[in-house]
Amino acid sequence: MKYDIIVLGSGPGGYVTAIRASQLGFKVAVIERENLGGICLNWGCIPTKALLKSAQVYEYLKHVDEYGLKAKEIDKDFDAVVKRSRNVADGMSKGVQFLMKKNKIDVIYGFGKLKGGKKVVVTDDQNKETEYSADHIVIATGARSRELPFLPIDGEKVIGYRQAMTLPKQPKKMIIVGSGAIGVEFAYFYNSMGTEVVIVEFLPNLVPLEDEEVSKQFEKSFKKSGIKVMTNSSVTKVDTSGKGVKATVKTKNGEEVIEADILLSAVGIKSNIEGIGLEDIGIVVDKDKILVNDYYQTNLPGYYAIGDVVPGPALAHVASAEGITCVEKIAGLNPEPVDYGNIPGCTYATPEIASVGLTEAQAKEKGYDIKVGKFPFSASGKASAAGTKDGFVKVIFDAKYGEWLGCHMIGAGVTDMIAEAVVARKLETTGHEVLKAIHPHPTMSEAVMEAVAAAYDEVIHL
Incomplete structure (x- = not known):
């Protein structure tokens, strides 16, 4: 043929x-x-x-x-x-x-x-x-799923994302190695269902590719929901010879052995x-x-x-x-x-994370003189009415030309809001144009306009 x-x-x-x-x-x-x-x-x-x-x-x-x-x-x-x-x-x-x-x-x-x-x-x-x-x-x-040499996936006690979706029974305790989107989404799911969850992340922050303020807010929300977070930590050994899994975790304070029913390896692809x-x-x-x-x-x-x-x-x-x-x-x-440079990234745990463009640290590294604005959902009428006040919208602009360098969101429904920033950046919209585009009230999306207003010292509701 x-x-x-x-x-x-x-x-x-x-x-x-x-x-x-x-x-x-x-x-x-x-x-x-x-x-x-x-x-x-x-x-x-x-x-x-x-x-x-x-x-x-x-x-x-x-x-x-x-x-x-x-x-x-x-x-x-x-x-x-x-x-x-x-x-x-x-x-x-x-x-x-x-x-x-x-x-x-x-x-x-x-x-x-x-x-x-x-x-x-x-x-x-x-x-x-x-x-x-x-x-x-x-x-x-x-x-x-990528397999690490010391963390081979057996499909029963050490699993990848495929097995995590169709486990025959809910585990009482689960260790998740890696805190990218796959790791934290399953952490949220199993924790909400009642499983005791421990996340082990090698880098200093959860969701390490995100803006640091987003990562810190996310970790705070996860800890509040009862998930144990171990950053600056790595699994060095796994023992599956007994009933469950024993993972040896190296932390900055030494080694710790954690026992669980199942270990989910979410260390990339x-x-x-x-x-x-x-x-x-x-x-x-x-x-x-x-x-x-x-x-x-x-x-x-x-x-x-x-x-x-x-x-x-x-x-x-x-x-x-x-x-x-x-x-x-x-x-x-x-x-x-x-x-x-204009690809949106989304993480669908609760709270959701959505971002596009440069983080604040990246913008500074590139030598931009920047304006940064933040608007917390705690000041949003829609978020208050919905009972979803955790999180914020953060925007980063080039102070010289008003170019929208980055947008970072954490909160309820933000994965449906990030497209505004993607389209605006594609159209080379400036901060003032976003600010003067009337956003509907009360909505979660007006937090974008408010964050831009904060960057330009025109914020009303803070």
């Missing part, structure tokens, strides 16, 4: 690439070894949000009296929560199947391996091999680039990533790579944008390269 474009992998990078290619008139096939939608739809972004929503609703029910309401015998059903999450994931995956049919994209199930001459050999579940060719092949094979033929055909790889140019062309003509397998943030929305840019360039359009 000959195609114009073959996409290897059907995650939010792969399936979006395929659909855009089809819209542009190409004959397209997608090769998928497991489920349409990839990790994001089946084992990542979407089902985790379903788990987190159940946890959030349960939290509301536990504090129902704070809203002047009464409820008796509030409890959770862990199995039902997990089942709901899986149903949500299944529904989303079926949605991608519909999109493939609608856009006349062929779905080929099996493990794809690249060959020279722009060919892919697909091995199906019956071990039958079939060869396909295309003018252009896009590699979008994604990533999986590893690109899925093994066994797909990269070495055979000579595609250049460096530090676990396929090297590409601004339009995702590898060193071999006709072979491209996007998403978690290339350098840059390993985020679903980034993979989608890269795939669209890639195929639009193939089609002879003139797409703008992806602006990696």
Whole structure:
């Protein structure tokens, strides 16, 4: 079979690439070894949000009296929560199947391996091999949990994010190693469900890529909710010989042994680039990533790579944008390269975190003279009415030209608010323009305007 474009992998990078290619008139096939939608739809972004929503609703029910309401015998059903999450994931995956049919994209199930001459050999579940060719092949094979040498994942006592979503029973105590988005989202979920949670983070702050003030507020909120936080700490040894897990944790005060039912390793991800033929055909790889140019062309003509397998943030929305840019360039359009300085990052624990652009420390390191504004949700009428007063919006502007350098939010619903900053930065909006754009009241989003007003010494409600 000959195609114009073959996409290897059907995650939010792969399936979006395929659909855009089809819209542009190409004959397209997608090769998928497991489920349409990839990790994001089946084992990542979407089902985790379903788990987190159940946890959030349960939290509301536990504090129902704070809203002047009464409820008796509030409890959770862990199995039902997990089942709901899986149903949500299944529904989303079926949605991608519909999109493939609608856009006349062929779905080929099996493990794809690249060959020279722009060919892919697909091995199906019956071990039958079939060869396909295309003018252009896009590699979008994604990533999986990274394993540390002293922390091998056995799938039972030491687990990755996939097992954390479908545990047969709720653990009484859990150790989570790593406090990036995956680590803290599961920490929030299991803590809300009643599991005793300990987070071990090697760096000085939780969510270490965030602005330091956000990290400190987040740690404060987590500690308040009963999660034990161990920063500047690392797991050096794990013993799984007994009933549960014994983790030896090195801290600045010495070593400590922590016992738990399960340890979740959330120390990052590893690109899925093994066994797909990269070495055979000579595609250049460096530090676990396929090297590409601004339009995702590898060193071999006709072979491209996007998403978690290339350098840059390993985020679903980034993979989608890269795939669209890639195929639009193939089609002879003139797409703008992806602006990696304007990528929003979101963490969906409670409180939520959302950010884009430079942190305050990064802006200073780059030599900017800056204006910084902060507006706490404790001063927001909407937040007070909703009972979600934790957190704030922080904005950073270049004092000379008014350029919006960074925006950092922590609080309820902020992942739905960050797009304002992303669009404004894309349009090169200045601080005064944001300030004079009337925001609706009462909303959480008006905190953005208030934070900008604070940066320019015009704040009203502080």
